Amino acid sequence: MTILIIEDEPKTGDYLQRGLGESGFTARLARNGREGLLLAREDGVELVVLDVMLPGMDGWQVLAALRADPATAQIPVLFLTARDEVQDRVRGLELGADDYLVKPFAFVELVARIRTLLRRGPAREEEQLRIGDLEIDVLRRRVRRGAVTIVLTSQEFALLHLLARRQGQVLSRSLIASQVWDMNFDSDTNVIDVAVRRLRRKVDDPFPQKLIHTRRGMGYVCDVDDTVPPAP
Amino acid sequence: MNGSLHWLRHSLAARVTAMFMLIVALAAAGLGAYLYRELVDEIERRDDLQLLGKLRQVQIVLGRPGAAELVRNHPDFFRDTMSGQENSLVRIVAPGVAGQGETVLADINPRGERYPVPIADRASGASPARAAIADWTGSHGEPGRVVAAAARLGDATVTVIVARLYGERAAMFASYRHRIVGAAAISALAAALCAAVLLHRGLRPLRMVAAHAALVRPGTLARRLAAGDAPSELLPLVAALNAMLDRLQEGYARLSGFSADLAHEFRTPITNLLGQSQVLLAQPRNVAEYEQLLASNIEELERLARMIESMLFLARAGQEDVLPARQSLTAMDELRKVADFFEGMAEEQGVHISCTGDAVVRADPALLRRALANLVSNAVRHAAPGSTIVLDARQQAGVTELSVTNTGAPIAPEHLPHLFDRFYRADPARGNADGSTGLGLAIVSAIMTVHGGTASVAAHGDRACFTLAFP
Numbered sequence: 001m002t003i004l005i006i007e008d009e010p011k012t013g014d015y016l017q018r019g020l021g022e023s024g025f026t027a028r029l030a031r032n033g034r035e036g037l038l039l040a041r042e043d044g045v046e047l048v049v050l051d052v053m054l055p056g057m058d059g060w061q062v063l064a065a066l067r068a069d070p071a072t073a074q075i076p077v078l079f080l081t082a083r084d085e086v087q088d089r090v091r092g093l094e095l096g097a098d099d100y101l102v103k104p105f106a107f108v109e110l111v112a113r114i115r116t117l118l119r120r121g122p123a124r125e126e127e128q129l130r131i132g133d134l135e136i137d138v139l140r141r142r143v144r145r146g147a148v149t150i151v152l153t154s155q156e157f158a159l160l161h162l163l164a165r166r167q168g169q170v171l172s173r174s175l176i177a178s179q180v181w182d183m184n185f186d187s188d189t190n191v192i193d194v195a196v197r198r199l200r201r202k203v204d205d206p207f208p209q210k211l212i213h214t215r216r217g218m219g220y221v222c223d224v225d226d227t228v229p230p231a232p
Numbered sequence: 233m234n235g236s237l238h239w240l241r242h243s244l245a246a247r248v249t250a251m252f253m254l255i256v257a258l259a260a261a262g263l264g265a266y267l268y269r270e271l272v273d274e275i276e277r278r279d280d281l282q283l284l285g286k287l288r289q290v291q292i293v294l295g296r297p298g299a300a301e302l303v304r305n306h307p308d309f310f311r312d313t314m315s316g317q318e319n320s321l322v323r324i325v326a327p328g329v330a331g332q333g334e335t336v337l338a339d340i341n342p343r344g345e346r347y348p349v350p351i352a353d354r355a356s357g358a359s360p361a362r363a364a365i366a367d368w369t370g371s372h373g374e375p376g377r378v379v380a381a382a383a384r385l386g387d388a389t390v391t392v393i394v395a396r397l398y399g400e401r402a403a404m405f406a407s408y409r410h411r412i413v414g415a416a417a418i419s420a421l422a423a424a425l426c427a428a429v430l431l432h433r434g435l436r437p438l439r440m441v442a443a444h445a446a447l448v449r450p451g452t453l454a455r456r457l458a459a460g461d462a463p464s465e466l467l468p469l470v471a472a473l474n475a476m477l478d479r480l481q482e483g484y485a486r487l488s489g490f491s492a493d494l495a496h497e498f499r500t501p502i503t504n505l506l507g508q509s510q511v512l513l514a515q516p517r518n519v520a521e522y523e524q525l526l527a528s529n530i531e532e533l534e535r536l537a538r539m540i541e542s543m544l545f546l547a548r549a550g551q552e553d554v555l556p557a558r559q560s561l562t563a564m565d566e567l568r569k570v571a572d573f574f575e576g577m578a579e580e581q582g583v584h585i586s587c588t589g590d591a592v593v594r595a596d597p598a599l600l601r602r603a604l605a606n607l608v609s610n611a612v613r614h615a616a617p618g619s620t621i622v623l624d625a626r627q628q629a630g631v632t633e634l635s636v637t638n639t640g641a642p643i644a645p646e647h648l649p650h651l652f653d654r655f656y657r658a659d660p661a662r663g664n665a666d667g668s669t670g671l672g673l674a675i676v677s678a679i680m681t682v683h684g685g686t687a688s689v690a691a692h693g694d695r696a697c698f699t700l701a702f703p
Contacts, residue, residue, distance in 0.1 A: 189612075
């Protein structure tokens with residue numbers, strides 16, 4: 001899947017290209033708006049990551065041009081802004097952007113948003129999830145590892161369900177806080193770490209195969225093995 | 233043209249001067265017109281009486297014995313007797329008899345003026361009133377008056393017509409009018425000049441205030457405008473400006489202090505980032521050590537990012553136009569949510585969280601959760617193991633109070649007033665060790681401010697109670 005990054009800041013552009021490449025995407029980088037518009041018209045671009053503060057033609061103009069051209073009108077656009085003003089966000093969404101992130105943002109957060117945008121249609125809710133010997137019956141809210149039934153509180157179940165649903169994806173702490181507890185702000189406490197630790201005590205500690213892994217500095221991932229799997 | 237109009241519209245002095253000039257011009261012109269009218273009436277009345285006197289004189293002369301002969305035989309003598317001034321015209325007419333036209337017996341009219349003959353009272357010797365006098369216009373356009381009356385001449389009745397032209401009088405009136413207009417114009421100009429000078433002098437204190445205000449700089453906020461000899465009307469302005477300077481100075485001092493704190497707070501994580509990275513790069517290390525460093529750097533950077541986010545949040549909340557998206561919320565649900573969020577962490581420390589009370593609160597749910605989460609995280613951090621943190625909701629007198637109470641190390645009374653200040657830490661040694669930004673309670677306070685409510689804290693022994701009061 002090809003993602004076009006339109007970003008003038010050299011370091012940001014480079015790390016986005018590298019990081020998205022290593023996350024399993026084909027990442028192309030444009031250093032300004034005009035170049036970006038040219039690249040966007042090429043075949044195969046499935047998503048645009050657009051910086052708003054571009055020299056010359058700014059991100060809003062690029063966005064408007066993308067939306068005006070039938071060849072690019074359908075491509076999802078995720079814009080990046082350093083100005084966390086409500087009217088900025090509203091403007092971007094009104095111009096037809098699909099999502100936005102405010103700088104500074106966690107890279108895993110960006111990847112999570114990109115995956116959500118690329119997933120066409122609503123995500124199908126699996127009734128049964130299976131990772132290694134972990135089985136989750138979503139409807140009955142039952143969790144088993146092999147023959148052992150694990151009793152979880154509703155919070156723990158929600159956390160495990162989120163991690164398992166996004167198997168292989170690194171989930172940032174703020175994403176977990178927002179999805180499980182509806183807390184949409186970065187807390188300066190280690191609540192999420194504690195919650196994951198408690199979940200692990202029940203789900204991982206008694207078993208030889210560990211399923212919940214810490215990605216230090218990024219968040220948590222649930223998967224069978226602990227290597228970084230670049231699967232989009 | 234536009235420019236001058238613009239100036240007139242915006243200059244107080246110009247406007248007042250123009251109005252003053254207009255008023256004086258109107259007053260002078262009005263007074264002049266009134267006096268002129270009175271004078272004209274008086275002179276015209278006198279002239280009319282004189283005209284009637286002349287008529288009477290002719291009637292008397294004609295009534296004397298022998299007057300008929302005199303008129304008939306010595307018209308020249310009669311004319312010379314009767315005509316006084318050149319502009320005085322007299323005609324004596326005998327009525328026609330038996331179909332014959334009337335006969336002019338005498339006509340004193342050196343310039344041959346033609347004037348209308350008004351209808352005369354038939355009774356001989358009658359004295360007409362002023363109302364019987366008619367207007368006419370002389371051959372040179374000068375105004376005239378004419379009157380007629382019957383008179384006895386011998387045994388016959390004749391008509392005496394007396395007329396007069398008032399050219400000189402008209403000229404005098406005209407010159408008088410011109411002088412009135414001139415005087416009005418001059419007084420208006422003089423008034424305008426006086427007004428301009430007075431205004432210029434009167435506005436001098438205002439200019440001084442402006443000059444003082446122009447000198448106010450961020451560095452000179454301590455200076456105040458001097459009232460000096462300003463008139464009493466300007467004192468409220470000076471006082472208001474000085475009060476504004478008070479507020480600005482206070483806000484500015486707070487901001488500078490805040491910037492200093494901020495810079496200081498940024499130093500610690502940046503020192504860590506720099507130092508750790510430099511130490512590690514100084515020698516070849518294994519991959520695990522590099523990974524360790526990067527992860528540690530990310531933690532520091534995340535703290536910086538949180539700090540920036542909090543700062544921006546506070547900056548926005550400080551703007552008065554921020555309006556929270558308020559909804560009616562069941563307080564218990566919100567308390568429960570926040571309690572659930574912290575439940576695991578509290579249990580790890582052997583602390584229990586309980587929610588009590590019942591109330592409805594009108595608040596922005598995201599902001600309310602954030603405020604409560606900051607309070608609870610603070611409470612968990614300071615709660616003694618084995619204690620209970622109580623989240624309580626109650627409603628009284630239109631105010632919904634949500635409170636978070638924990639038991640722990642007592643807070644010294646001198647800290648209480650400052651707990652909601654940015655970067656204030658009751659225990660400076662704790663510093664950044666626990667990852668807190670020192671802005672949590674300041675954010676709580678800001679969230680309450682945008683809701684029009686208050687955040688307060690009370691300490692009773694080892695119990696600390698933070699209360700959010702929503703209107």
